[in-house]
Structures are given as structure tokens and as C-alpha cells.
Amino acid sequence: MFHLGWFLGYGFGAYGWNEQWSGNVGRDVANPQLFIDAATSLERAGFDYMMLEDSSVLPDVFGSSFEYSLRTAIIRQDPMPLVPLLAAATKHLGIIATAATPFYPPFLAARLMNTLDHLSHGRVGMNLVTASPHAAAQNYGYEQHFEHDLRYEMADEWVQAVKALWSSWDADALVLDEATGVFADHEKVRHVDFEGQFYRTRGPLNTVPSPQHHPVLCQAGGSPKGRDLGAKNADTLIASAPGVAAMKEYRDDIRRRAAGFGRNPDDLKVLFLVQPVLGDTDREAEEKNERMLAATKDSIDAQLANLSYTSGFDFAKFDLDEPLPQELKGKSNGHQSVIEAFLAKADGKTLREALPAQRDTTGSVRLVGSPETVAAQMDEAVQEAGGDGFLIGLPVTRKNLTEVCDGLAPVLRRRGLIRDGYEHDTFRENLLAF
Numbered sequence: 001m002f003h004l005g006w007f008l009g010y011g012f013g014a015y016g017w018n019e020q021w022s023g024n025v026g027r028d029v030a031n032p033q034l035f036i037d038a039a040t041s042l043e044r045a046g047f048d049y050m051m052l053e054d055s056s057v058l059p060d061v062f063g064s065s066f067e068y069s070l071r072t073a074i075i076r077q078d079p080m081p082l083v084p085l086l087a088a089a090t091k092h093l094g095i096i097a098t099a100a101t102p103f104y105p106p107f108l109a110a111r112l113m114n115t116l117d118h119l120s121h122g123r124v125g126m127n128l129v130t131a132s133p134h135a136a137a138q139n140y141g142y143e144q145h146f147e148h149d150l151r152y153e154m155a156d157e158w159v160q161a162v163k164a165l166w167s168s169w170d171a172d173a174l175v176l177d178e179a180t181g182v183f184a185d186h187e188k189v190r191h192v193d194f195e196g197q198f199y200r201t202r203g204p205l206n207t208v209p210s211p212q213h214h215p216v217l218c219q220a221g222g223s224p225k226g227r228d229l230g231a232k233n234a235d236t237l238i239a240s241a242p243g244v245a246a247m248k249e250y251r252d253d254i255r256r257r258a259a260g261f262g263r264n265p266d267d268l269k270v271l272f273l274v275q276p277v278l279g280d281t282d283r284e285a286e287e288k289n290e291r292m293l294a295a296t297k298d299s300i301d302a303q304l305a306n307l308s309y310t311s312g313f314d315f316a317k318f319d320l321d322e323p324l325p326q327e328l329k330g331k332s333n334g335h336q337s338v339i340e341a342f343l344a345k346a347d348g349k350t351l352r353e354a355l356p357a358q359r360d361t362t363g364s365v366r367l368v369g370s371p372e373t374v375a376a377q378m379d380e381a382v383q384e385a386g387g388d389g390f391l392i393g394l395p396v397t398r399k400n401l402t403e404v405c406d407g408l409a410p411v412l413r414r415r416g417l418i419r420d421g422y423e424h425d426t427f428r429e430n431l432l433a434f
């Protein structure tokens with residue numbers, strides 16, 4: 001059996017602006033109903049979790065302008081207030097929201113997650129990101145963003161501070177004895193007095209222990225430092241590795257690192273990002289895939305804007321019919337693993353020739369066909385790569401949700417590949433159930 005998550009690539013944002021099948025995205029922008037519908041669909045299908053990505057910028061690296069972002073609806077509402085709405089509409093689904101460690105004081109994050117864990121009855125998780133654009137850092141008052149490896153060192157310390165705050169109350173600190181009038185045992189609540197290189201916090205939390213005590217931690221680092229942060233601290237890793245061999249290499253490496261940190265590697269579930277293309281028949285799905293690939297090739301601006309966002313380099317400045325300047329290698333302060341893989345693939349090509357390869361970096365394994373065919377492809381990939389499951393990275397439209405939740409998932413369930421109901425009450429217990 002494997003686990004399923006859905007990755008909302010624009011968080012609480014807009015999906016499929018001005019495209020077919022995106023409903024009334026213009027009229028309903030910032031309306032939570034689509035996300036509530038998504039959560040109930042995912043739960044019906046037996047998903048472990050829904051993961052809301054986030055970022056704090058209106059991207060303006062590409063062309064040194066907001067023009068592309070505003071034309072194409074690259075906006076994001078804060079995902080945190082959405083969590084209780086999703087929780088209220090569901091009973092079992094895990095809900096992960098993203099927090100950028102450089103910008104959340106540990107106390108604020110620990111208290112927020114504790115409270116959300118109560119509101120969701122033990123079903124919340126936090127995706128730790130270090131964020132990459134300088135503009136994000138500037139929104140929080142920094143002159144520019146911290147250097148890539150430094151921000152991972154900071155993130156590791158940040159997690160230790162957050163965990164210390166969650167542990168500032170013992171799980172059994174609540175007495176709730178109305179006869180003696182004692183609410184909580186003061187000997188089971190203590191200061192944290194956390195003094196790190198980057199963060200200090202006194203503690204304790206002024207909130208009571210939540211159902212999971214330590215909400216689920218999720219992470220997506222690809223670089224060596226990013227992998228260490230995840231291997232040491234995360235309960236689930238969301239990964240993008242091109243092809244079964246790369247998936248296996250990534251998972252084996254993560255499990256080795258986790259064991260090196262004294263953890264049981266089975267306590268860390270690695271889910272690979274995929275974008276299945278489903279049709280009523282294999283032929284219909286292949287035709288749809290061809291159309292989507294052609295559209296991707298045509299949408300040069302979308303690819304350049306995406307590269308600009310992840311790298312921090314303005315790709316509008318490069319000549320499409322020349323190779324990229326060699327000196328870009330090793331210079332990005334952004335998503336390093338993503339951008340270095342692209343630069344390696346672009347070697348010896350013009351930028352225009354290199355661009356279609358960008359699509360390869362967004363999905364781990366090719367899944368195209370009818371629900372039966374895609375279920376078999378997923379089974380095969382997991383058997384070969386040994387992954388713990390998949391993260392569906394399709395745009396959040398009701399059509400995509402229906403195809404996956406009411407087409408693909410029932411086939412996966414009939415084949416015994418995904419859960420048939422939820423055994424436990426909390427997200428963590430369900431995640432670790434197999």
C-alpha cells in the first residue's frame with residue numbers, strides 16, 4: 001500500500017485562470033469553497049493529506065515587473081486561516097499548510113500549529129520552507145534573503161525551538177480536577193529557555209497540549225542541506241525526482257540520512273510529485289497529453305517566469321536563441337537543486353531548446369492513461385523506486401479532482417494499493433500506519 005497527498009502548487013491561490021474547466025475562478029477568487037470541495041473529495045478518495053504551498057511575494061523577477069504575475073493570477077491568500085475551514089468539512093484528512101521558517105518567529109509558529117491541531121482534532125501539519133526570493137525577505141524587513149545553506153542551518157535551529165515549545169507542557173500536564181480546583185500540574189510545564197545562534201525563546205507555550213502534541217512536519221528540500229533538514233526533522237517529505245532511478249536514489253539517500261540522525265527511516269514517508277494525465281481510454285489520455293505538451297512548449301513566458309522565480313535570475317534578459325551564460329552555475333540563491341538540474345540539462349543548447357525540459361522537472365514519473373493503466377503505472381513505479389507514495393500536483397479544478405478522486409482512486413483501492421478508510425484519529429497515526 002502507498003500513501004497519497006495532493007499538492008496545491010499555488011496554495012490558497014487561483015487555479016486555471018482563464019482556462020477550460022476552472023469554474024468561475026475569476027468570480028470566486030479567494031472563496032474557500034473550492035478548497036473545501038477539494039478536501040472532502042480527497043477524504044472520500046482516502047488521501048492522507050492535502051498540502052497547501054505558500055510564498056509571500058507577488059513575483060516580479062521575470063522582466064523586472066509584476067506584469068506576468070498579475071496577468072496570470074499568481075496570487076496567494078494566507079493558507080493558515082483556511083485550515084480550520086477544511087478541518088470542519090472533513091473528519092480524517094491531514095491538512096498541511098506551509099510556513100516559511102525565516103519569517104515566522106518560532107513561538108508564533110509553535111502556538112499557531114498547536115491551536116490548529118486542536119481545531120482540527122489532531123489533523124494538522126506544517127510544511128517547512130526556507131523561501132527563496134529576496135523580495136519575500138524584503139517584505140519582512142530584511143535587506144535581502146539569507147544565503148541558501150545558512151537559511152537551512154537557521155531552519156534546523158528553528159525546528160528545535162518549535163519542538164522545544166511543543167514539549168514545554170508534558171502530554172499529561174492537564175489535571176482538570178474540578179474537586180481540587182487544579183487545572184494543570186505546574187511541575188509538568190516548564191520554561192524552554194532556548195538560546196540558539198539565531199533564535200531565542202523563553203517558553204512555555206500558554207496553550208494546552210494538542211491531540212498530536214507535535215503536529216506533523218513536512219519538508220521538500222532537494223539540496224544536500226535541504227535533504228538533511230528533512231531527514232532529521234520531517235515526518236513526510238515531498239519530492240520531485242525525474243524518473244524511477246532518481247526517485248530511488250533520492251529515497252535511499254534520505255533514508256540513509258535519517259538513520260544517520262538516529263531515526264527509524266520508516267518513520268519518514270517520501271511522497272513523489274506526479275501529474276497524472278487521465279482519460280476514459282489510454283488513447284484519449286495520450287491525445288490529451290500531446291495537447292498539454294504542445295501547450296507547454298508554446299507557453300514560453302510561463303516557463304521563463306517559473307525559472308525566474310525559482311532561480312532569482314531574470315530569464316527575460318537572456319536571448320532565447322543563445323546558450324545560457326556559463327557563470328549562472330552555482331550562483332542561484334533560490335531552489336538550488338531545481339535550477340542546477342535545469343542548467344545541467346541546458347548545457348550545449350540554446351535557451352529555447354532547453355525549455356521543454358522544464359516540464360520534466362515537475363513530475364517524477366510519467367503517468368498517462370485510463371485509470372486502470374495509471375494505477376498499474378503507479379504500482380510499478382513504487383515497486384521499482386520503493387517510494388512511500390505520491391503527491392498529486394495537478395491544478396485544483398473540480399475536473400481534476402473528479403478524475404483522480406472518483407476515477408483513479410477507486411481503481412487504486414480495488415487493487416489494494418491505497419487505504420480503504422482511516423484506522424486512526426490523528427494525521428500522524430494514519431501516516432505511520434503503513
Ligand SMILES: Cc1cc2nc3c(=O)[nH]c(=O)nc-3n(C[C@H](O)[C@H](O)[C@H](O)COP(=O)(O)O)c2cc1C
Nearest residue numbers: 053054098129131220221222223226238335336337
Ligand atoms: C513538492 C514541492 C513543494 C514545495 N513547496 C514550497 C512552498 O510551498 N514554498 C516554498 O517557498 N518553497 C517550496 N518548495 C521549494 C522547496 O522548499 C525548496 O526550496 C526546493 O525544493 C529546492 O530545494 P533546495 O533549495 O534544497 O535545492 C517546494 C518544493 C517541492 C519539490
